Amino acid sequence: MTRGRRDGGRVHPGQVPGGALAWLRGRDPGLAALRRALRAAILTPLVLAGTYFGLDRPDIAVFAAFGTLVLTLFVDFGGPMRERIAGQTALILATTVITCLGTLAGRTLWLTGSVTFVIAFCVLFSGIVSSALAGATTSLLFAYILPVTLGGPLGAIPAHAAGWGLGGAASMIAVTLMWPVPASEPLRVAGAHACALLAGRLRAEVDCAPDPAVHGQALDTAVREARQGVADLRKTFYGTPYRPTGLSLSSRAVVRLVDQVIWLGSVLHRDPPRNRDALSELMVCETKMATVELLEHSAALLQADVSVPHGLDPHVTRLEEARSRLEESMIGLLPRRSAVPVARAGNGTAPAAAPGPADILIGSLGPSFRAQSMSYVVSAIAGNVQLAVTARQRSRRDRLLGRRPPGSDSALSSVRERFAAHLSRNSVWLHNSLRGAAALSLAVVIAHLTGLDHAFWVASGTLAVLRSNAVSTGQTVRRALLGTVLGFVVGAPLILALGAHPVVLWLLLPVAILLVGMETAVTAFTAGQAGFTVVLLVLFSIIDPEGWQLGLVRIEDVALGCAVSLVVGLLLWPLGAAAALGRVLCDALGDGARYLRGAVVTGLALCDRAGAADPAVSDDDRRRALASARRLDDAFREYLSERGTKHLALADVTALVDAVTILRLTSDAVTDLWSRAGQAPGHGRAAAGQEILDSCESLTSWFESAGRALAGGGAAPGRPLSRPVVQAALRGSVSRDLRAGTEQGTATAVRMVWMADHLDTMRRLQAEIDGPVSAAAASVRRQRARRRDLRAGLTWPRPPTARAGTRPGSPRRD
Numbered sequence: 034m035t036r037g038r039r040d041g042g043r044v045h046p047g048q049v050p051g052g053a054l055a056w057l058r059g060r061d062p063g064l065a066a067l068r069r070a071l072r073a074a075i076l077t078p079l080v081l082a083g084t085y086f087g088l089d090r091p092d093i094a095v096f097a098a099f100g101t102l103v104l105t106l107f108v109d110f111g112g113p114m115r116e117r118i119a120g121q122t123a124l125i126l127a128t129t130v131i132t133c134l135g136t137l138a139g140r141t142l143w144l145t146g147s148v149t150f151v152i153a154f155c156v157l158f159s160g161i162v163s164s165a166l167a168g169a170t171t172s173l174l175f176a177y178i179l180p181v182t183l184g185g186p187l188g189a190i191p192a193h194a195a196g197w198g199l200g201g202a203a204s205m206i207a208v209t210l211m212w213p214v215p216a217s218e219p220l221r222v223a224g225a226h227a228c229a230l231l232a233g234r235l236r237a238e239v240d241c242a243p244d245p246a247v248h249g250q251a252l253d254t255a256v257r258e259a260r261q262g263v264a265d266l267r268k269t270f271y272g273t274p275y276r277p278t279g280l281s282l283s284s285r286a287v288v289r290l291v292d293q294v295i296w297l298g299s300v301l302h303r304d305p306p307r308n309r310d311a312l313s314e315l316m317v318c319e320t321k322m323a324t325v326e327l328l329e330h331s332a333a334l335l336q337a338d339v340s341v342p343h344g345l346d347p348h349v350t351r352l353e354e355a356r357s358r359l360e361e362s363m364i365g366l367l368p369r370r371s372a373v374p375v376a377r378a379g380n381g382t383a384p385a386a387a388p389g390p391a392d393i394l395i396g397s398l399g400p401s402f403r404a405q406s407m408s409y410v411v412s413a414i415a416g417n418v419q420l421a422v423t424a425r426q427r428s429r430r431d432r433l434l435g436r437r438p439p440g441s442d443s444a445l446s447s448v449r450e451r452f453a454a455h456l457s458r459n460s461v462w463l464h465n466s467l468r469g470a471a472a473l474s475l476a477v478v479i480a481h482l483t484g485l486d487h488a489f490w491v492a493s494g495t496l497a498v499l500r501s502n503a504v505s506t507g508q509t510v511r512r513a514l515l516g517t518v519l520g521f522v523v524g525a526p527l528i529l530a531l532g533a534h535p536v537v538l539w540l541l542l543p544v545a546i547l548l549v550g551m552e553t554a555v556t557a558f559t560a561g562q563a564g565f566t567v568v569l570l571v572l573f574s575i576i577d578p579e580g581w582q583l584g585l586v587r588i589e590d591v592a593l594g595c596a597v598s599l600v601v602g603l604l605l606w607p608l609g610a611a612a613a614l615g616r617v618l619c620d621a622l623g624d625g626a627r628y629l630r631g632a633v634v635t636g637l638a639l640c641d642r643a644g645a646a647d648p649a650v651s652d653d654d655r656r657r658a659l660a661s662a663r664r665l666d667d668a669f670r671e672y673l674s675e676r677g678t679k680h681l682a683l684a685d686v687t688a689l690v691d692a693v694t695i696l697r698l699t700s701d702a703v704t705d706l707w708s709r710a711g712q713a714p715g716h717g718r719a720a721a722g723q724e725i726l727d728s729c730e731s732l733t734s735w736f737e738s739a740g741r742a743l744a745g746g747g748a749a750p751g752r753p754l755s756r757p758v759v760q761a762a763l764r765g766s767v768s769r770d771l772r773a774g775t776e777q778g779t780a781t782a783v784r785m786v787w788m789a790d791h792l793d794t795m796r797r798l799q800a801e802i803d804g805p806v807s808a809a810a811a812s813v814r815r816q817r818a819r820r821r822d823l824r825a826g827l828t829w830p831r832p833p834t835a836r837a838g839t840r841p842g843s844p845r846r847d
Contacts, residue, residue: 103175161667410698459726461671622693629733
């Protein structure tokens with residue numbers, strides 16, 4: 034055995050206990066699973082003993098023991114203690130009501146099946162509201178499954194509710210007193226860290242501008258750290274099975290911040306264009322420094338999570354003033370530049386080729402466009418940070434009265450948006466909810482029809498093995514049955530040997546519960562299922578001794594539940610999350626492309642009085658793009674958590690998901706660009722507008738074709754064109770605006786060029802995801818070909834005599 038040294042009473046990491054603890058922390062971050070398992074292992078036997086011996090009511094004891102086990106082992110709310118207590122209280126009340134409904138529904142068969150489907154669907158589908166509610170679905174379903182399968186008269190409702198209420202009271206003790214988890218918000222911490230690193234990267238870029246040779250190494254280091262910070266934020270965001278958000282204003286603001294930080298990282302990833310004009314470079318640097326200060330203070334405020342007087346308002350004001358001065362400098366300097374005479378060639382006989390006014394404008398707006406994009410997204414980040422901190426620091430009275438900070442939406446409107454987003458045929462959450470509800474209702478009905486004494490195990494077996502595709506469900510069926518058999522092999526001899534010694538059974542119960550609790554972090558699913566079998570064997574042997582026959586009954590019931598789960602998986606969703614992800618990506622890319630097209634059309638309408646656009650149409654496009662993004666988030670998480678072989682590299686899938694985010698936020702930026710513009714004077718921009726519109730159509734058509742290819746609706750669109758958007762018609766329109774000499778005309782020219790730059794950015798995004806799109810489309814075609822071959826192999830062969838024009842069994846015609 035490895036030995037460690039001791040110095041001054043300190044035990045060095047070389048010792049076995051330290052190494053074991055480090056290994057456990059690596060498998061169970063924060064020891065969350067161990068904390069839940071210890072709570073359940075201690076409290077469940079205590080509550081069972083108190084109700085069984087103290088009250089002498091086995092019916093209350095069953096519900097008290099399961100209530101304690103379910104409410105402490107299968108759910109663990111996060112956040113401050115106040116929010117945890119509120120969440121646990123709401124869960125106890127909800128599960129108690131559901132327990133009563135389950136007792137009522139278990140009396141007649143037709144009522145059992147229909148009510149089970151409705152309740153299971155509502156519980157599963159309501160998880161889209163918040164991650165806390167999604168994490169509590171197992172507890173809510175067990176609270177219904179237990180009474181509806183055990184049955185009982187109407188007079189049993191008080192006993193069932195009392196038992197479950199006692200279990201809930203024990204769980205409240207566990208949450209508040211037994212190793213309460215430290216308040217932590219990893220998403221907020223990761224977001225603050227990423228913002229700080231991005232601010233450092235931008236500051237290093239400003240420092241490097243005067244002398245790249247001196248500060249180049251520092252800039253390279255800052256670039257690497259910023260990319261790693263964004264990658265860590267993405268990993269934290271997608272590291273949970275559910276979208277880490279709730280109905281609180283603070284959590285919603287932090288989640289919105291994630292997309293904006295990812296987009297800011299993509300904006301900074303592009304190398305800054307060089308600007309040889311000293312005055313323009315000065316204005317760009319001023320805007321960058323204002324952006325850096327706002328981003329640094331946003332990161333510090335988000336990290337500290339403490340409201341300060343005026344918050345970020347002074348820094349936001351400074352950035353807005355810097356943006357205005359940058360735009361005004363571009364508008365004011367360009368007409369004077371165009372008046373500079375063109376230099377002649379060295380021999381004085383012919384003029385040298387020099388750019389015209391439009392070329393000067395277009396060439397000088399590159400650095401300012403990047404600075405304008407950065408300032409826009411950082412302003413949005415600061416707004417969400419300010420909202421998150423302000424909402425959290427509200428008084429209790431303001432929370433109770435529903436008073437919200439200005440510019441924030443209500444929790445009810447957020448719920449409506451989330452439900453509306455997932456009422457779609459391509460919603461992974463809707464598929465999972467329908468499939469789970471159908472499987473549980475079918476399992477309960479079959480258990481009642483067959484007259485099984487322990488129908489609860491049929492439903493619990495169905496719930497345990499139901500996965501997102503038939504293949505994964507089949508694999509989990511094998512593991513569940515193997516675990517149940519192993520649990521029977523271990524538990525049956527124990528029951529036989531220790532049946533006459535109930536004290537030993539009581540001592541064995543917490544050990545089995547501890548094994549079940551550590552299944553998600555340390556042990557495998559099979560071991561957890563074996564532990565759950567031992568827990569049930571011991572628990573029911575204590576309450577209602579039946580001997581080793583109970584283990585055989587459990588094996589039969591679990592096998593039936595697994596069969597139900599496999600059949601429902603084959604019927605409702607045999608292809609799993611990978612196929613669903615392709616369809617949701619198709620919707621998201623298509624809706625994002627339509628939103629970009631609508632934003633460009635709206636901007637072009639403001640460029641020329643002859644144009645007209647309906648702002649409501651653009652708002653509808655934005656809502657559809659947001660809804661698709663929400664469905665994509667859930668489909669991507671389901672894809673990450675799904676067992677089995679992944680046919681695509683994770684980096685390629687992540688690039689496609691990020692592309693949807695960048696496409697949507699770029700459309701937001703185009704909309705914001707023209708929201709601050711007045712009506713442009715005169716006409717004459719139709720040709721330039723048509724050129725920009727044609728380029729936009731080419732871009733959006735490519736994204737739509739890529740989406741269809743990801744869903745299996747065609748081949749990949751191929752490598753997009755790399756030519757810039759700015760062409761002759763746009764140069765001509767800009768030249769006319771400069772010759773007119775009006776400030777509004779020049780401002781319109783600047784915005785037209787910036788909008789064209791946004792479209793060029795989308796072209797670069799197309800080039801970046803062209804490889805992942807082609808790889809994903811090829812994988813979809815291969816999977817479809819395999820499924821066709823499988824169906825062909827399963828098709829019943831026709832008899833040799835069954836040819837065209839004949840029927841099987843008819844005489845042959847010579």
